[in-house]
Amino acid sequence: MRIVFMGTPDFAVPALRALVSGGHDVVGVFTQPDRPAGRGKNLKPSPVKVAAEELGLPVFQPAMIKTPEGIQLLRALAPDSIIVVAYGQILSKEILQLPSKGCINVHASLLPAYRGAAPLHWAVMKGETHTGVTTMLMDEGLDTGDMLLKREVPISTEATTGEIHDVLAVLGGDLLIDTLGALEKGTLISIPQTGESNYAPLLNRNHERLDWSRRANELHDQIRGLNPWPGAFATFRGENLKIWRSTLSRQPDKAAETEVVSRESTVEPGQIIRIIGDGLLVQTGEGVLEILEVQPAGKRSMSARDFFNGRHGQVGERLG
Numbered sequence: 001m002r003i004v005f006m007g008t009p010d011f012a013v014p015a016l017r018a019l020v021s022g023g024h025d026v027v028g029v030f031t032q033p034d035r036p037a038g039r040g041k042n043l044k045p046s047p048v049k050v051a052a053e054e055l056g057l058p059v060f061q062p063a064m065i066k067t068p069e070g071i072q073l074l075r076a077l078a079p080d081s082i083i084v085v086a087y088g089q090i091l092s093k094e095i096l097q098l099p100s101k102g103c104i105n106v107h108a109s110l111l112p113a114y115r116g117a118a119p120l121h122w123a124v125m126k127g128e129t130h131t132g133v134t135t136m137l138m139d140e141g142l143d144t145g146d147m148l149l150k151r152e153v154p155i156s157t158e159a160t161t162g163e164i165h166d167v168l169a170v171l172g173g174d175l176l177i178d179t180l181g182a183l184e185k186g187t188l189i190s191i192p193q194t195g196e197s198n199y200a201p202l203l204n205r206n207h208e209r210l211d212w213s214r215r216a217n218e219l220h221d222q223i224r225g226l227n228p229w230p231g232a233f234a235t236f237r238g239e240n241l242k243i244w245r246s247t248l249s250r251q252p253d254k255a256a257e258t259e260v261v262s263r264e265s266t267v268e269p270g271q272i273i274r275i276i277g278d279g280l281l282v283q284t285g286e287g288v289l290e291i292l293e294v295q296p297a298g299k300r301s302m303s304a305r306d307f308f309n310g311r312h313g314q315v316g317e318r319l320g
Helices: 010-021 047-054 068-077 119-125 161-185 216-225 254-264 304-310
Strands: 002-007 025-030 035-037 042-044 081-085 103-107 130-137 147-154 232-236 239-247 272-276 279-283 288-296
Touching: 002 010, 002 047, 002 068, 010 025, 010 047, 010 081, 010 161, 025 047, 025 068, 081 161, 103 161, 119 130, 119 161, 119 216, 130 161, 147 161, 216 239, 216 288, 272 304, 279 304, 288 304
Parallel strands: 002 025, 002 081, 081 103
Antiparallel strands: 035 042, 103 130, 130 147, 232 239, 239 288, 272 279, 279 288
8 A cells, every 4th residue: 555654753653663564655754844953953853754764765844735736746646545643734625635545643542532732641631541542534623533443551640641652652553554454455444433522732831830729639640741741840939840750659647747737827739748758748739749750940850859958948838
């Protein structure tokens, strides 16, 4: 089968490699243009471009795929199917109708749940216990096309987005090969999306800020959902502080709480109530959260205890 592949980030690389190792004829790889990165702002190729060049595949990087020039290029490549994995551009109706076997998307959620740009982040941030990968036939809607195949994986209470990302990336490649195999055999059945759906929008700065009035488990899910990018943050003495790891596994004893209450009159959300091991116990709107790993602005990540000791912190101070 003649395949045009469209993808950009690390998540898409296992799918591209699976296509090549599976014997499919990848006639072109489309990815986003090189972007400035690092302190020097030197142009950096996307992970998909790097992988495609390693595999000896032709690479195309149009700024906009749905221009007449982009469509003409796709017609010249004459793909049987276009495979899209986190490409980062919207395909026009003309492109969607171009390949004889349609455009197939690999999406990192169990559709119809978490349509949109950041499905994995939001699944973890919302405390979901399962997620997965869905292949679907693309239409003009936002992740609304008919579903083809699904695979599900559990999300543990300590798992980060980065850890689940790596599992789903490989699973997505395997599922894509299964999907194309069934498509070639004529056994693939498409299923319309029905039932409750939700949207997983792009993340912004407001999603990263920790609000200590929320419940401890919600803050824990937010922290691990934003790890390794872009990171949840709080403030300490006016300084921004990334919070990379936390846990709900340990709780303070009453003596620790009483010590703060007697000195400060009440325990308020965001208040550091005890040092325990390498972590800090922080009061939330409901329950206590143990902060394990932090990163001050411009510094390396470190244990919460090392950060606190380095600032000569005092039990009873608050995170903002």
